[in-house]
Amino acid sequence: MADMKLPIRTQQQYGGGDAKEIFENNVQAESENEIFKNEEGQKRSLEPVIDEACKLLQTKDDTSRFVGLALMRSILDTRQELQHDQETILRCWEAIPAKFLSRLLKAKENDKKSKEEASSMVELAVAILHAFIVLLPSERKEDEKFLGRIQGLMAVLVRRYCCLMKENCSLTELTDHGSPPDTTIQVMQILLTLASAPRGASTILTVQDWSPLIEITPQQPLALDTIKHAFLLGATTDHEVENNQNKLDDIVPSILVAFRGINPTPLFLSLSDILSGTISRSLSPPWLPQLAKVIHEAVPKIGSSGSKAILILSATLIQSYPEASTLLFQSSSSKESSKPLHHLFIKLPIIDIQSSLPSLHDQKKKSISEYQDISKHISASYDILTAFVNHLMESMDKEDENGSGSTLFSSFPPDMILKLRSEIGSTISMTIEYLQDERDAPQLPAPTDQPQRLLLQPPTTPTTTSPQTDFLTISQLQTLYLWLQADDNSTLQTSTTTLIPLFLSLYPTNLPLQHPILLILQILLLDPTSAEIFGTSNGFAILFKDLKTITDAMLLLPADKTEIQPRNQEKESQQALEIIRLLLTYAESGSMGPTPEKNLTAILKLATSPFSSSSSPTTSSHQQQRELCISLAQLAIELLTRAYWGAQKRVWGDVVTMKGVVEGLLRGKAEEGGEGENEVEKGIGEVLQGIEEVRRELAGRGVGVSGA
Numbered sequence: 089m090a091d092m093k094l095p096i097r098t099q100q101q102y103g104g105g106d107a108k109e110i111f112e113n114n115v116q117a118e119s120e121n122e123i124f125k126n127e128e129g130q131k132r133s134l135e136p137v138i139d140e141a142c143k144l145l146q147t148k149d150d151t152s153r154f155v156g157l158a159l160m161r162s163i164l165d166t167r168q169e170l171q172h173d174q175e176t177i178l179r180c181w182e183a184i185p186a187k188f189l190s191r192l193l194k195a196k197e198n199d200k201k202s203k204e205e206a207s208s209m210v211e212l213a214v215a216i217l218h219a220f221i222v223l224l225p226s227e228r229k230e231d232e233k234f235l236g237r238i239q240g241l242m243a244v245l246v247r248r249y250c251c252l253m254k255e256n257c258s259l260t261e262l263t264d265h266g267s268p269p270d271t272t273i274q275v276m277q278i279l280l281t282l283a284s285a286p287r288g289a290s291t292i293l294t295v296q297d298w299s300p301l302i303e304i305t306p307q308q309p310l311a312l313d314t315i316k317h318a319f320l321l322g323a324t325t326d327h328e329v330e331n332n333q334n335k336l337d338d339i340v341p342s343i344l345v346a347f348r349g350i351n352p353t354p355l356f357l358s359l360s361d362i363l364s365g366t367i368s369r370s371l372s373p374p375w376l377p378q379l380a381k382v383i384h385e386a387v388p389k390i391g392s393s394g395s396k397a398i399l400i401l402s403a404t405l406i407q408s409y410p411e412a413s414t415l416l417f418q419s420s421s422s423k424e425s426s427k428p429l430h431h432l433f434i435k436l437p438i439i440d441i442q443s444s445l446p447s448l449h450d451q452k453k454k455s456i457s458e459y460q461d462i463s464k465h466i467s468a469s470y471d472i473l474t475a476f477v478n479h480l481m482e483s484m485d486k487e488d489e490n491g492s493g494s495t496l497f498s499s500f501p502p503d504m505i506l507k508l509r510s511e512i513g514s515t516i517s518m519t520i521e522y523l524q525d526e527r528d529a530p531q532l533p534a535p536t537d538q539p540q541r542l543l544l545q546p547p548t549t550p551t552t553t554s555p556q557t558d559f560l561t562i563s564q565l566q567t568l569y570l571w572l573q574a575d576d577n578s579t580l581q582t583s584t585t586t587l588i589p590l591f592l593s594l595y596p597t598n599l600p601l602q603h604p605i606l607l608i609l610q611i612l613l614l615d616p617t618s619a620e621i622f623g624t625s626n627g628f629a630i631l632f633k634d635l636k637t638i639t640d641a642m643l644l645l646p647a648d649k650t651e652i653q654p655r656n657q658e659k660e661s662q663q664a665l666e667i668i669r670l671l672l673t674y675a676e677s678g679s680m681g682p683t684p685e686k687n688l689t690a691i692l693k694l695a696t697s698p699f700s701s702s703s704s705p706t707t708s709s710h711q712q713q714r715e716l717c718i719s720l721a722q723l724a725i726e727l728l729t730r731a732y733w734g735a736q737k738r739v740w741g742d743v744v745t746m747k748g749v750v751e752g753l754l755r756g757k758a759e760e761g762g763e764g765e766n767e768v769e770k771g772i773g774e775v776l777q778g779i780e781e782v783r784r785e786l787a788g789r790g791v792g793v794s795g796a
Contacts, residue, residue: 137163138176142183153188157212160184164219177223186233189213193240196247210244211271217241218274221281230287238282238291241275245311246300276310283314289322293335302342306350312358315339320365332366333373340375344382352386356397360404372411379405380415384429387436395436396465402433403468406475413475418499431504434476437469438511445522463560470519470563473512477570480505513580516571519564520583526561527590561594565604572611584608585618589625596630606666613670619679628674628687631667636694638664639716661712668719675726683731685738691727692742695720696749714753718771721750725778733789736782740793743779750775 141163144156160180163170170176192213195206217237221229279301282288292314305311319336323329340359347355359379383398390398405412419430444466452459480500500508572581591605609627612618622628638660674680680687695717724746728736736743754772786793 134163134167134170138180142180145183145185145188150188150191153185154192154209154212157184157188157192157216161212161215161219164216164223171223174225177220178228181220181224181228181233184216184233186236189217189233189237190240193237193244210247214241214244214271214274214278217278221278226285229281230285234278234282235288235291238279238288239295241279242295242298242300244275244300245272245304272304272308273310276304276308276314280310280314280317283317283321286321286324289318289320290324290328292318293322293328293332298335298339299342302339302346305343305355306347309354312354315343316358316361319362323366329366336362336366337373337375340373341378344375344378347382351390351394352382353390353394353397356383356386356394356401360397360401363401363404363408372409376405376409376411377415380412383416384433387429387432395440398433399437399440399465399468399472403471406471413479416472417476417479430499434472434508435511437472437476438508438515440469441466441473441515442518445518448522449525463558467560467563470560470567473515474563474567474570477512477567477574481570481574509575512571513575513577516568516580517583519568520580520587523561523564523587523590527587559600562598562600562604565591565601565608569604569607569611572608581612581615581618585612585615585621588612588618588621588627592622592625592627592630596634602634603663603666606663606670609670610666610673613673613677616677616679619674619677622674623679628671628680631671632687632690635664635667635671636690638667639694639720642712642716657712661716664716665719668716668723672723672726675723675730680730683727683735685731685735688724688727688731688735689739689742691720691724692739692746695724696742696745714768717749717753718768718775721746721775722771722778725775725782728782729778733786733791736786737791737793740786743782747776747779 137159141156141159144152144159147153147156164180192209195201195209197203197206201209217234221234224231279292283292301311301315305315319332323332343355383402386394386398402412402416406416416433417430419428444462448459448462448466451462568584572584588609591609594601595605609622613622642657642661642664675683724743728739728743731739750772754769783793
């Protein structure tokens with residue numbers, strides 16, 4: 089009761105509150121009261137008009153319906169207060185016959201209707217649909233009354249497009265200088281709204297003839313947005329996904345033709361979004377060669393924004409389709425030129441990285457959102473470079489196999505390859521410098537962007553960025569690994585060695601980074617200096633922890649598997665083998681010195697308990713376990729031979745257990761037979777021989793051990 093405030097007039101009566109404030113509040117209250125009375129009065133005055141419009145729409149005479157629809161349009165256009173009256177809006181919407189709207193959309197000039205009359209009918213139907221798709225709540229925007237008009241709306245587009253071409257008038261000119269919205273714009277806004285929801289997107293995809301939508305894409309960006317949303321949201325079942333892929337195969341060639349002679353930047357961006365957001369297939373689509381040619385032809389013609397679109401689309405194609413690399417890195421024209429287009433294409437990612445990377449750190453400090461936009465096309469550039477280097481290596485391998493007739497030198501002359509090698513090497517050196525700066529730079533909070541940009545960000549959008557969450561780093565490491573493998577450059581490897589602490593700090597936090605980091609370390613640890621840095625950076629413990637996590641997840645008893653998040657067992661088994669090979673390389677380098685007993689004990693425990701506790705695995709699981717067990721045993725023997733004899737004696741019980749496990753695997757393999765027997769026997773033989781050698785060394789020291 090003490091917190092209750094008196095009405096304003098009561099405060100004034102008892103002298104409470106500031107006089108000026110009381111006066112202003114009274115004025116505001118009276119003003120709001122007048123507005124409320126006016127709105128109520130206007131609503132009551134409109135009710136007879138709305139009733140009349142609804143009554144006319146319910147008649148069976150199309151002329152009366154047309155009058156009722158025109159009356160309703162006038163009300164909706166001029167009476168703003170109705171926009172918040174959902175009850176009246178719904179009553180008006182439900183009064184409109186759906187079939188009547190379809191007939192209006194199909195209206196054409198004939199003996200009974202003039203061109204102007206037919207145009208008025210179409211414009212009225214479109215205006216009504218546009219008004220209600222804006223005013224109705226979201227759940228009503230998937231009404232059949234909307235979805236059933238999609239075919240008619242798309243037919244309107246082609247008629248409007250033909251008229252515009254005859255009049256030599258652009259869509260933009262129709263909306264300049266405060267002119268009323270063009271019918272074409274309204275149609276596209278309706279279709280885009282419908283395509284932004286799953287049912288609407290699916291319905292648009294079922295329309296057989298997309299030619300109206302395709303024809304207008306170069307002049308109307310909303311058409312591309314509609315196509316993009318339809319593909320991204322319109323497939324919810326495997327059957328729909330397959331149908332959508334067939335639909336994409338049908339329309340892409342036509343869209344490419346429609347954009348002939350026109351800046352293809354918007355098309356490239358939309359296609360990259362579609363391909364990134366839909367399920368790709370193993371077979372390359374029939375339109376891929378045509379698109380590769382369009383990309384090549386666009387390279388020398390479009391500016392900076394277009395170049396970025398080319399890079400993003402090309403990287404998406406390379407990731408989606410196996411054949412894309414070959415098509416993009418070879419000539420798509422039969423005409424000879426001093427500057428072939430595919431040569432210009434491969435220089436594009438090099439130029440992009442070298443021009444954008446030096447300022448990227450400063451950009452990150454200024455604006456995270458702008459940094460993310462820039463890093464997107466730089467990541468694409470690295471992905472293209474990775475694919476190109478891989479293409480060169482595969483082409484050279486084929487040349488070695490065939491002896492002559494290489495397609496590589498027909499696409500890239502030797503002098504061009506040497507020049508590209510120098511430019512890519514320079515780009516990789518710049519990348520290493522960037523990563524070194526990234527290692528040394530403190531992770532600062534993200535700067536505040538403009539409020540309107542922040543409003544567009546979902547609540548889960550990170551407010552800071554670092555290598556742990558930055559896909560640019562993934563692309564950089566993939567390119568770095570492949571170039572280290574392709575180019576035997578000691579200076580480059582020495583520079584990369586300084587990044588080992590950064591790699592090991594990134595490894596536990598980001599799964600996509602782990603594979604390229606392991607591959608890079610495989611190359612670097614062949615160098616003693618790199619192996620020493622790996623050891624001082626706690627590399628063994630970091631990788632062993634991941635190895636244990638993987639094997640624990642793979643080898644749990646069936647009853648426990650529900651507690652583990654579903655994993656790609658084949659992929660993780662391969663990663664475990666890569667870790668083991670890396671730790672073997674580290675152990676063989678001698679940089680670790682005598683094996684620490686804790687490392688030896690950990691590996692022996694890992695090589696015995698999980699495998700001995702697994703039961704009745706599937707054939708695939710059994711093969712993975714066997715290969716992993718043998719590799720772990722080989723690593724354990726390598727560490728055992730490098731340990732002090734006292735440590736060897738203390739862990740001998742685990743060594744005996746491990747011997748029993750591998751002998752059991754050998755017996756199991758003999759019973760199964762099949763391919764790979766020699767490799768299995770060879771691996772197990774190395775383990776058993778290593779155990780015997782250690783036993784003899786201990787016996788030579790007078791240390792008695794049993795069980796082996």
